[in-house]
Amino acid sequence: MYLDYEPDDLDVKISELLVATSDSADPDLPAAVPEVLKLLRTRLGMDIAFVSQIAHGRRTLMAVDNAPGFTPIQAGMSDPVEESWCQRVVEGRLPERMGDATAYVASGQAPDPGFPIGTHLSAPVRLSGARCTVRCAASVAALAPMQTSTGCATGL
Secondary structure, X not given: OXXXXXXXXXXXXXXXXXXXXXXXXOOOHXXXXXXXXXXXXXXXXXXXXXXXXXXOOEEEEEEEEEOOOOOOOOOOOEEEHHHOHHHHHHHOOOOOEEOOOHHHHHOOOOOOOOOOOOOEEEEEEEOOOOOEEEEEEEOOOOOOOOEOOOOOEOOO
């Protein structure tokens, strides 16, 4: 069968991540999430990629991929939603794409995560009720704008 796309293309993997973390996800799909996060993290040149869930006043890290030797966050970690960057992005108080996030921390717009963040990308998806998932990637250093194969700057 001929496909007009490559199964390993970044766009395909992102689509798989969106499906795997949705309300109606097939219970067998979430096993692919760590693989997709690693692919996203490495292709985007980031140090961290994760999926978090916002529910009941908390942000919980559902899946995390860290660069080797850099493990500031782990799956299962949880904190009050108001202390998270995720909630600020969902509410529009922080942008989904920050080329250099250090100014947001320095100005108090973003809480200090306890480790440096240069570039930060977020893609919030609202689920049923008051729940939401947020896909994020971050690097310690600020990175040059990323380009897709079409030449457009990209996020997650």
